Amino acid sequence: MARPNSTRMRAIKRALADRDGAGCFYCGHPFNTLLAATVDHLIPQSVLPGWALMNLVLACRPCNEAKADQLPQVFLRAAGCAPLPRRPHPFVTTVAALAARLARVELRHRPSTEVVTAG
Numbered sequence: 001m002a003r004p005n006s007t008r009m010r011a012i013k014r015a016l017a018d019r020d021g022a023g024c025f026y027c028g029h030p031f032n033t034l035l036a037a038t039v040d041h042l043i044p045q046s047v048l049p050g051w052a053l054m055n056l057v058l059a060c061r062p063c064n065e066a067k068a069d070q071l072p073q074v075f076l077r078a079a080g081c082a083p084l085p086r087r088p089h090p091f092v093t094t095v096a097a098l099a100a101r102l103a104r105v106e107l108r109h110r111p112s113t114e115v116v117t118a119g
């Protein structure tokens with residue numbers, strides 16, 4: 001990819017600043033100049049290769065380095081900025097508990113597969 005402040009990278013940063021504002025997507029730190037901004041892949045390049053603008057955001061260097069190769073929700077959750085995963089719906093919990101109970105019942109009442117032969 002292009003160097004950090006090549007013509008192409010400056011154009012990407014300008015497009016992202018026009019779309020999202022000239023601040024870090026994660027912490028909101030404003031950029032006085034886009035030279036200080038880095039470009040982060042929301043979905044890590046290891047998962048979604050390429051430089052599509054829809055997958056890019058401006059980030060300050062500390063946020064970009066801290067996020068590294070993580071999905072954004074993992075990074076934001078670790079920083080206390082995203083909700084914890086939701087608990088399963090009560091119905092799902094109930095069905096799972098019922099399935100576990102049925103499995104135990106089945107184990108207790110499993111018919112014997114031994115063949116009894118008359119001696």
Ligand SMILES: [Zn+2]
Pocket residue numbers: 024025026027028029059060061062063064
């Ligand atoms: Zn930041």
